[in-house]
Structures are given as C-alpha cells and as structure tokens.
Amino acid sequence: MKAAVIEKPGEIAVKEIPVPAITDHEVLIEVKASGICGTDIHIFRGEYLGTYPVIPGHEFSGVVTAVGARVTRFKAGDHVAVEPNISCDNCAACLSNRQNFCEKWNGVGVTLPGGMAQFVAVPEKAAFDIGTLPFRAGAFVEPLSCVLHGVQRTGFSLADKVLILGAGPIGILLLKTILLEGASAITSVDKNEARLELARVSGAASVASSFEGLPEDGFDVVVDATGVPAVMEKTLGFVRSGGRILLFGVPPRTSKVAFDAFTVFRKGLTILSSYTSVRNSIQAVRLLASGKIDVSSLVSHEVPLSGFRRGIELIEQGKEGALKVLIRPELDEGKPARRNHG
Ligand SMILES: [Zn+2]
Numbered sequence: 001m002k003a004a005v006i007e008k009p010g011e012i013a014v015k016e017i018p019v020p021a022i023t024d025h026e027v028l029i030e031v032k033a034s035g036i037c038g039t040d041i042h043i044f045r046g047e048y049l050g051t052y053p054v055i056p057g058h059e060f061s062g063v064v065t066a067v068g069a070r071v072t073r074f075k076a077g078d079h080v081a082v083e084p085n086i087s088c089d090n091c092a093a094c095l096s097n098r099q100n101f102c103e104k105w106n107g108v109g110v111t112l113p114g115g116m117a118q119f120v121a122v123p124e125k126a127a128f129d130i131g132t133l134p135f136r137a138g139a140f141v142e143p144l145s146c147v148l149h150g151v152q153r154t155g156f157s158l159a160d161k162v163l164i165l166g167a168g169p170i171g172i173l174l175l176k177t178i179l180l181e182g183a184s185a186i187t188s189v190d191k192n193e194a195r196l197e198l199a200r201v202s203g204a205a206s207v208a209s210s211f212e213g214l215p216e217d218g219f220d221v222v223v224d225a226t227g228v229p230a231v232m233e234k235t236l237g238f239v240r241s242g243g244r245i246l247l248f249g250v251p252p253r254t255s256k257v258a259f260d261a262f263t264v265f266r267k268g269l270t271i272l273s274s275y276t277s278v279r280n281s282i283q284a285v286r287l288l289a290s291g292k293i294d295v296s297s298l299v300s301h302e303v304p305l306s307g308f309r310r311g312i313e314l315i316e317q318g319k320e321g322a323l324k325v326l327i328r329p330e331l332d333e334g335k336p337a338r339r340n341h342g
C-alpha cells in the first residue's frame, strides 16, 4: 500500500509499504478521507509528541475491510471514523474517566501509524460506525469530539454572549457547537475576510477583522481558537466579571502568555483549557449524522497522499481559501474521489 511517511522532522515521502496485519482485537480500515490538522504540521516540524518515522493522520474515516477474530461490533464493509487516542483503560487516569491523560497513551497518527495511508489498523474500541455519513464529514468526528469536550468543560448557559477568536475549521466548529448550547449572540474575530464570511453564514451574530470596537467586558465567555499567545492575552479584556475563558487553540510548545494577575483576581475569572476528548465520539457522529453540525462548508481542498506538503502550505499560508484540507488516498490511484458518496 501507499503511505505518507514522515521519516524525521521536515521529511515526508509517499512510500510503498506492507498493508498492516491486524490482531484479534483490531479492524483494518481502507482510508477514504483524512484531514490535515495543525497537530500534523507540528509533528511534521518535530514540535509535538510524535515518534519517528511516523505515518501522520488522526482525523479520518473509511471502510472496514477486515476484522480480527475477537471483534464483535464490525464487519467488512462498515463505514467508520476513528478516535485516535488509544487509552490503556487500566491506569489510574483511565479508571478515573480521564482517558485523555492515560499514563500509557498512544495516538494513531502520532505514536502509531495513522490515516495518511491507504490502510490503517486500529483497535476495535477506537472505531465508530458512521452509517451513511459521507466520508468527508466522517473525517470531522475527531476534531468535533475535541470541540465537544472543550464546550462541555466550559459549561455554557442559555443566552450567553460569546466571543470566538479565530474562524478557521476549529473556530467554526466551536461556533456551531456553542450555538447549539443556546448562545444568544456569537461574535467571531479573524483577520481573514473569507473566514469571517463563513462565520457569518455559520450563525455568528457579528464578525470583526480586528479587536478595535469590540466591547470591553462585553462577553460571558471568550474562546481562543488561535493558539497565538498575543491573541490569547486579549481574552481578559473582553470577558465580563465572573466570566469564563476557554483557551482551545494549541499554542507553540515553549510559548509564554502574560496575564494581568490582578485583572484575573478582580474579575473573578475562570480560565480553562481543554486537552483532546473523553468519550465524545458517539456524540460527534450523532451531531454530524443528524445535520445539527454541518461541515460541508469546511472542506476547501482534497489532495492525494503525495499532496501532504502542499496541503500544509495551503493551511499555513491561508492560500486559496484554505480551511480543512482532506487527503484522499484514492486520488493517488488516479481514481476520482466519489464526491456524491462522500
Ligand atoms: Zn487534529
């Protein structure tokens, strides 16, 4: 099979390697759509938790082609999405329902072979039936799971006024999810006009391309979806006293954020972060399958495995209206990806 392999930071190539063998508890998946995420870019750069060489890709969907002898929930032909965080289910963290902090954690596409390949083997417990959901939407089960975890941690209230900084794919998923939580008005901020337009059609009550004119102390909850330290620092000024701040974007590894400690005290703020997800995959599948969360406007490009590097460039430079870039291994075979079937 073909796979995009990061040999070491900064080096990626499409290689011909054996189709993975499966154990009794695993399923083999033919990958149909695999989203490039900021984390993949960090792994490519050597800025994350990856071990090398590694096949990246942790946001993907596909078709089950083989199942291990002890697998009970799947058969060949089933359409699935994958929860890439593999917990041991037997450490203190896992047994306290904090699987995202598993002491023996492994990540598909991080420490284990991922979805930037024609086939990938994952434990049965990591696969979720997506039924007739299009594969390109199935590739959003993982990022949406992370968003759901962050939104649930924050605890939104009916009629909250919310500020979201960043209107990339994650900022838009946050926007759509927080609207479902009953927010009365969401303001989206981004430098990119096309992204602001997407925020508007996705339900933002107002949008802004800069911080100028945003009301001081004007929001019940402020969410950072950029991970840019200078932007994260702005959250304090816009949240009301007693309000909440969710720092959702992934900042650079050694970055520092300077907060006015007295302001945090005086405003009685709750500042939260959110790390991956905990058992949110079924929720994510349901929200996508029901149409409550529609991600069709978030896919900007579909490229073959060999397009990984180009995909990174598109995302980083915000070129050609880049939002979510999907890798579709079928395109490497010269087959057009079947658009109507996801
Ligand atoms: Zn991701």
Ligand SMILES: [Zn+2]
Residues within 6 Å of the ligand: 087, 088, 089, 090, 091, 092, 093, 094, 095, 101, 102, 103, 104, 105
């Ligand atoms: Zn564990």
